[in-house]
Amino acid sequence: MEDIKMTDQKAQYAQHKPELDAAFSAAMERMMQENSPLVDDFASKVAGYLGARHVFPCANGTDALQIALAALDLPAGAEVIMPAFGDAAGAEAVKLLGLKPVFADVLPDTYMLDPAAVEKAATPGTVAIMPVHLFGHCAPMHELLSLAARHSLFVVEDNTQSLGAVYVGPEGQEAKAGSLGHISATAFFPAKPLAGTGEGGAVITSDAALAENIGRITRNEQQEGAEPERLYIKSPLDPLQAAMQEVKLKYIESYNSARREVAHFYDKAFAETVLVQAPHRAPYSSHTYQQYTITVNPKLRDGLQEHLRRQHIPSVVYYPQPLHLQEPFAYLGYKAGDFPVSERLSESVLSLPMHPRLKEDQLAYICQHLLNYVKQHD
Numbered sequence: 001m002e003d004i005k006m007t008d009q010k011a012q013y014a015q016h017k018p019e020l021d022a023a024f025s026a027a028m029e030r031m032m033q034e035n036s037p038l039v040d041d042f043a044s045k046v047a048g049y050l051g052a053r054h055v056f057p058c059a060n061g062t063d064a065l066q067i068a069l070a071a072l073d074l075p076a077g078a079e080v081i082m083p084a085f086g087d088a089a090g091a092e093a094v095k096l097l098g099l100k101p102v103f104a105d106v107l108p109d110t111y112m113l114d115p116a117a118v119e120k121a122a123t124p125g126t127v128a129i130m131p132v133h134l135f136g137h138c139a140p141m142h143e144l145l146s147l148a149a150r151h152s153l154f155v156v157e158d159n160t161q162s163l164g165a166v167y168v169g170p171e172g173q174e175a176k177a178g179s180l181g182h183i184s185a186t187a188f189f190p191a192k193p194l195a196g197t198g199e200g201g202a203v204i205t206s207d208a209a210l211a212e213n214i215g216r217i218t219r220n221e222q223q224e225g226a227e228p229e230r231l232y233i234k235s236p237l238d239p240l241q242a243a244m245q246e247v248k249l250k251y252i253e254s255y256n257s258a259r260r261e262v263a264h265f266y267d268k269a270f271a272e273t274v275l276v277q278a279p280h281r282a283p284y285s286s287h288t289y290q291q292y293t294i295t296v297n298p299k300l301r302d303g304l305q306e307h308l309r310r311q312h313i314p315s316v317v318y319y320p321q322p323l324h325l326q327e328p329f330a331y332l333g334y335k336a337g338d339f340p341v342s343e344r345l346s347e348s349v350l351s352l353p354m355h356p357r358l359k360e361d362q363l364a365y366i367c368q369h370l371l372n373y374v375k376q377h378d
């Protein structure tokens with residue numbers, strides 16, 4: 001059996017090597033032209049893929065979140081509601097821009113921002129909500145969008161993990177994650193659905209006024225001889241990365257469907273026991289399984305991970321600590337017990353190896369060792 005990897009960038013490169021190498025050489029030539037359209041070409045492909053009007057590529061997903069928030073022109077200290085369980089990048093961007101992160105708990109099945117918790121956290125100072133499409137699944141956008149409309153809030157989608165996930169609206173209408181709110185951010189880091197060979201990201205909107213703002217923020221007006229009106233955030237996407245990502249964008253659906261097959265194998269294996277909860281898929285969303293994240297009894301989780309490690313099976317705890325208990329957000333005054341679902345998830349989640357090239361023998365080996373352990377220690 002081949003070694004089991006958590007993700008497999010090397011195999012993806014090998015799969016597309018001739019095409020990527022040719023695109024690389026062509027990009028080197030094109031970069032020597034003045035005003036090379038490489039990045040613009042990639043942006044229009046992403047816009048077409050998502051069904052969004054404006055795509056502004058940038059250096060990484062963290063910058064994309066920051067540019068998206070800056071484009072909203074919010075007053076200092078304005079409150080942005082976001083999930084307490086997940087990656088810290090969104091809350092960091094909010095804090096860095098002088099806004100106030102406000103956390104809300106997540107739903108126990110999908111791990112997504114809980115609309116009822118958002119409703120409770122909203123105050124007259126709230127200006128935006130920032131749902132995260134976590135692990136490849138959409139946040140409950142119908143409830144969140146209608147709540148935002150009722151309270152006149154911006155919706156900033158953190159779509160750094162779920163490019164390609166499809167959201168199904170209440171009338172059956174389909175749209176891609178990242179095209180639903182006022183503005184969204186995505187990432188092209190190697191461990192994301194569309195992986196370049198280095199870093200990348202993009203800000204996406206179909207709103208003309210927000211697009212105009214993003215243009216201003218990401219353009220150095222001073223250099224153009226104009227009086228700058230806003231903060232300038234320098235974050236260009238490397239044209240070489242744009243060229244690599246453009247190749248991989250053609251294959252994103254095939255990567256996503258291959259990961260779904262892997263997920264299906266895991267799902268079937270874990271269906272036989274209540275000791276392992278497979279990731280939930282809500283009827284309103286497809287799942288691209290950027291991560292395949294199970295939950296187990298918190299008492300077993302760390303022992304299980306250690307057991308898997310001894311069998312050469314990698315796994316990762318995404319995420320070991322909810323945001324409201326992390327040091328950079330201590331000034332907000334939250335305490336343990338404030339968000340019980342997020343706290344419990346932090347103790348019970350485990351993300352298993354997930355990439356398009358996992359083979360059946362590897363999957364069977366992973367499931368067998370995992371199930372043996374939880375059954376023996378229950």
Ligand SMILES: *Cc1c(COP(=O)(O)O)cnc(C)c1O
Pocket residue numbers: 060061062063086087089090132158160161187188189199200201
């Ligand atoms: C990866 C990630 C980011 C940041 O993207 P980078 O390209 O790594 O800067 C932000 N939010 C979430 C939820 C992420 O998973």
